[in-house]
Amino acid sequence: xxxxxxCLIHRLLLHLDRTWRNDMSKSGQIRHLFKTAGLLLRSxxxxxWRVIPHDVLPDWLKDNDFLLHGHRPPMPSFRACFRSIFRxxxxxxxxWTHLLGCLFFLCLGIVYMFRPNMSFVAxxxxxxxxxxxxxxxxxxxxxxxxxxxxxxxxxxVSRVFSKLxxxxxxxxxxxxxxxxxxxxxxxxPQPCFIYLxxxxxxxxxxxxxxxCDFFSTPQYRGVRAGVFVGLGLSGVVPTLHFMITxxxxxxxxxxxxxxxxxxxxxxxxxxxLYAARIPExxxxxxxxxxxxxxxxxxxxxxxxxxxxxHGVSNLQEFRYxxxxxxxxxxxx
Ligand SMILES: [Zn+2]
Numbered sequence: 001x002x003x004x005x006x007c008l009i010h011r012l013l014l015h016l017d018r019t020w021r022n023d024m025s026k027s028g029q030i031r032h033l034f035k036t037a038g039l040l041l042r043s044x045x046x047x048x049w050r051v052i053p054h055d056v057l058p059d060w061l062k063d064n065d066f067l068l069h070g071h072r073p074p075m076p077s078f079r080a081c082f083r084s085i086f087r088x089x090x091x092x093x094x095x096w097t098h099l100l101g102c103l104f105f106l107c108l109g110i111v112y113m114f115r116p117n118m119s120f121v122a123x124x125x126x127x128x129x130x131x132x133x134x135x136x137x138x139x140x141x142x143x144x145x146x147x148x149x150x151x152x153x154x155x156x157v158s159r160v161f162s163k164l165x166x167x168x169x170x171x172x173x174x175x176x177x178x179x180x181x182x183x184x185x186x187x188x189p190q191p192c193f194i195y196l197x198x199x200x201x202x203x204x205x206x207x208x209x210x211x212c213d214f215f216s217t218p219q220y221r222g223v224r225a226g227v228f229v230g231l232g233l234s235g236v237v238p239t240l241h242f243m244i245t246x247x248x249x250x251x252x253x254x255x256x257x258x259x260x261x262x263x264x265x266x267x268x269x270x271x272x273l274y275a276a277r278i279p280e281x282x283x284x285x286x287x288x289x290x291x292x293x294x295x296x297x298x299x300x301x302x303x304x305x306x307x308x309x310h311g312v313s314n315l316q317e318f319r320y321x322x323x324x325x326x327x328x329x330x331x332x
Contacts, residue, residue, distance in 0.1 A: 184242050
């Protein structure tokens with residue numbers, strides 16, 4: 001395979017350059033170079049790539065130094081990257097958790113959109129607001145599995161797709177706010193629009209920030225988690241508004257706050273595991289393939305999105321049962 005050979009030469013040149021530049025002794029440098037060359041030769045032998053350890057990865061592929069082995073080598077071929085979905089390596093779990101999650105929300109979204117119009121008070125409007133959630137979830141999960149699939153292609157491709165991946169999280173958060181605000185402030189359209197505009201401005205700001213190259217570097221892992229948790233937590237203001245105007249009891253029953261709280265716990269737990277790299281931090285090399293922080297974070301994102309959908313569909317059912325009227329709630 002030509003790309004394998006090109007890859008190998010490229011990798012050796014990179015290592016040669018890096019090895020000469022660092023502070024190792026001459027014999028240490030030569031030993032390191034031979035070790036790297038040997039590992040890379042083995043990783044591409046038989047025209048079939050093999051997983052490689054973390055210490056011989058190029059800098060742009062070095063994201064988590066607690067995952068010691070099982071990494072894909074750089075593979076500048078989209079075909080090879082997509083075929084690697086069916087191989088076992090550090091990204092296998094990351095790809096499949098969001099690929100299956102994406103298919104799940106796609107099917108759920110199609111089924112929901114084809115629900116009979118008589119199950120809604122305002123079918124067209126409600127299908128658009130709930131559709132915004134499905135669109136956000138599907139974009140987030142598809143950008144994510146695509147990023148994890150082509151992450152090892154090349155530095156440029158990895159950078160472009162990592163920006164799409166981060167933008168996807170902002171789309172999921174913005175999309176999640178739409179039906180929740182619509183049903184929670186059903187009888188008060190003014191605060192509903194204000195909160196919607198605020199979350200869109202914050203979401204677009206997060207997307208703009210995530211286009212900066214520094215944002216995807218390992219040093220900014222905590223900042224990334226903070227930006228998206230902060231964006232999600234902007235929902236605290238409308239939640240308090242709802243609780244003050246409707247009362248705690250109505251907020252937990254009619255407002256589905258219990259489900260929203262569970263969703264927040266799932267997302268925040270995921271973000272903390274991601275930022276702190278738990279559990280691999282405590283067991284370096286033991287979670288290389290399964291159960292490392294990024295996979296757990298992915299599972300918690302899918303679970304959080306599903307819990308949000310469940311809360312929103314309960315809100316929709318409540319509104320349908322109430323008949324869409326606002327008079328008994330004292331406002332219009
Ligand atoms: Zn991911």
